[in-house]
Amino acid sequence: MVRLLDLGLYALTLGIIGVDSKPCKPRDGPRTYEAEDALLSGTTVDNAVPGYTGTGYVTGFDQGSDKVTFTITSDTARLYDLSIRAAAIYGEKRTSVVLNNGASSEVYFPASDGFNAIPAGQVLLNAGSNTIAIVNNWGWYLIDSITLTPSAKRPKHTNINTSLIGPSTSAVTQKLYDYLRSIYGKKILSGQQDLSWANWIQQQIGKTPALVSVDLMDYSPSRVERGTVGTAVEEAINHHNRGGIVSVLWHWNAPVGLYDTEENKWWSGFYTRATDFDVELALRDTTNANYTLLVRDIDAIAVQLKRLQAAGVPVLWRPLHEAEGGWFWWGAKGPEPAKKLWDLVYQRLAVHHGLDNLIWVWNSVLPQWYPGDEKVDILSADIYAQGNGPMSTQYNELIELGKDTKLIAAAEVGAAPLPDLLQAYEAHWLWFAVWGDTFINNAEWNSVQTLRTIYNSDYVLTLDEIQGWRG
Structure with a gap:
């Protein structure tokens, strides 16, 4: 976001x-x-x-x-x-x-x-x-x-991939994916960015989101060296231990080249405008210093993902999000460097580090940015549109992108979608996750009454309704 x-x-x-x-x-x-x-x-x-x-x-x-x-x-x-x-x-x-x-x-x-x-x-x-x-x-x-x-009636999703792309997959990760396939087109998982805001929803309406999304931002080395201490891993384990599903993104602070000016502080270093880090130059060969820093950063994140693996937490892993927008440095040089970086992240985490708890979630809708079916498990989009609508434009684009062979998620939204509209439009999003402060607690985006309507719908799954997914 x-x-x-x-x-x-x-x-x-x-x-x-x-x-x-x-x-x-x-x-x-x-x-x-x-x-x-x-x-x-x-x-x-x-x-x-x-x-x-x-x-x-x-x-x-x-x-x-x-x-x-x-x-x-x-x-x-x-x-x-x-x-x-x-x-x-x-x-x-x-x-x-x-x-x-x-x-x-x-x-x-x-x-x-x-x-x-x-x-x-x-x-x-x-x-x-x-x-x-x-x-x-x-x-x-x-x-x-x-x-x-x-509109023609949408056909049933009969060709969704049954296996995950990783070279190895833990039993609990496969169980999660099988569960997601079983509900696709029938239900939607409620979701929220940050554990604290998920707990806020429970306090407001008596229901807890099934899915919580956390951000590994503060584990980025260029932030850690300036004193940040991440808590996302603990939050993810907490939600997993109560039977929930975990999604993880990474606002990757640029490895080096942060401007750290009054207009662009060091902690905004994931923005293109806040760094002179050039991803295209860094990826041109494997011997330059900036390539080495990319690997260093990915390895630092691998440490945190291994903590989740050790705790038995399968992860809906969403790196390089919103690349096509260009507002983040990993998308600033266009689709080819972004796809090359995706490959590096995958090779380093799934192959070199052997992480078997990751379900790989791609997060852009434009075809020229797509790494390919063999490199992605789930397709997703981040959508900030008011009115709690079904977001059918992006859903249809993702159906076309993946040829209806991939599960599709609204990984980040400003307004939670109304279930009646989702069903009327046949927009079969697998989950939604509302962004935190200024969105989930803002009546212009999500009134408490609207949230009650959504969370009390039979079409929307909450934490108490997904407790059997592991068994």
């Missing part, structure tokens, strides 16, 4: 007001709606860039509340695939799609020279009038039209 405030992704107003001047009904087949006919808020119609359909396109997405709102009537409640015809002529962008003034979803626009149809997940239209708003987010893109197509 940690990069939201820097990018300002959600410094926007999500209120949808007014109605479209040309409401239309989707037919049984695809139906396209031109942006220039929709309701504009802070945006304008233009026709300077060729390749648009209709009479123009919508531009001017440069302020947080800028948007275009389509009003669509439907005779019945129905699920539709949404496609946005857009041009990201200023580089890759992200937009927010808001349905009926409620849940927000984030859609990635790849950089392009002209207009392209971009899959944007699904929308569940109500009977009657509906609004679909495309809201600024990163901004600086052009919107030509949207297309709605009735």
Whole structure:
């Protein structure tokens, strides 16, 4: 997580007001709606860039509340695939799609020279009038039209991999994976970042998350040498001993080259902006000093993972998270160095150190970043969208990425998803884990009442409901 405030992704107003001047009904087949006919808020119609359909396109997405709102009537409640015809002529962008003034979803626009149809997940239209708003987010893109197509029913997940990628797997790790496969598409595991916040949920609503995610950040050597003392391993063992499932990520403080300025303190050294460490140069050969430091850091983390192995804790292991964003140094030089680093982490931990308690969780959705099916056990995404929606855009992208052969998780979210929407959209996330302070305890992201609804749902598994997974 940690990069939201820097990018300002959600410094926007999500209120949808007014109605479209040309409401239309989707037919049984695809139906396209031109942006220039929709309701504009802070945006304008233009026709300077060729390749648009209709009479123009919508531009001017440069302020947080800028948007275009389509009003669509439907005779019945129905699920539709949404496609946005857009041009990201200023580089890759992200937009927010808001349905009926409620849940927000984030859609990635790849950089392009002209207009392209971009899959944007699904929308569940109500009977009657509906609004679909495309809201600024990163901004600086052009919107030509949207297309709605009735969604086909999702097929059953019959080809999920049965074995793990590691050269050796402990019995309890295989049991965990078998359990995860058994519930996939049927239930979702509740999850929370940090043990203290998992305990906070228990205090607030009387239910404890099934999964707790911990961060090995403070075991990074460049932090340890400045006095940090990690407690994540103890927290993970604590949750495991009460019958829970453990996920582990690593905000890897750069091995060297921390700026440590007023703007970029040493403890923010996992950010690209806070270090001059060049992962591409470090990986060019195995004899340079920075390569040696990469290995040193991985070995330091191996010590902590071995403590978990000794305690019998299987780990949903999520290194190099959010690489495609570029805001962390391991993704700053593009996909090839990131994939090469993934290989190094794998070889060092699974092969050299022989760790048999790791289930390898990849954490990006773009195909060019994917290490490959043979190098990943589970696919995941980190999603920060308000409204407690189903996050179907990223789920569909991950289904496509892994060809429906991999389990899929919402490894890090800002808003816990509502189970009714998950089931309606057939977004079969294996687990969700809400980020901690300012998200789980923030009513704008997760009200206590919403959390009660989620944690008391039969579709959502809590700690007391997963006690048999080891047996």
